[in-house]
Amino acid sequence: MEISKLLEKMDRCYQKNLKEYEFSEEYSDITYNIFLYLRKINSLGNPTISELAKAMEVSKPSASNMVSKMAEKDLLKTKASPEDGRVCLLELTAKGKKVVEIENSADMKFFEKIREILDKEELEILERIFEKIAAGLDEEKV
8 A cells, every 4th residue: 555545544543533532523623733833832831922933933923823813712821921021921721731632642542552553573663764754854944
């Protein structure tokens, strides 16, 4: 089977897994891009828009636009920095945290299924292949 078909099949399985993990109507308007931003904000703590833009490798206006969209969806809120009131910090709301939690749980379930399918040696080979792909993709950025 072609790699593109295999990746499509894996994606369908992942999406099915995600739907089973209560990604209900309430979250139906969450795009993959929004999820990437939510995950990054969660990992950074309470970043500024500048820090988020740098981490996402986008312009500040682009990050600011996405922050506005997420705030409209009640996924995050902004608050003034205690050190400098002119600086705005980003904080996930309960809904934003729930989206990240659901996605992370779905990820864990999906990867656990892969661990059940492959033996230890196959997992090590897969890890090396993914490392090589990731390194090649990182080189393309430069």
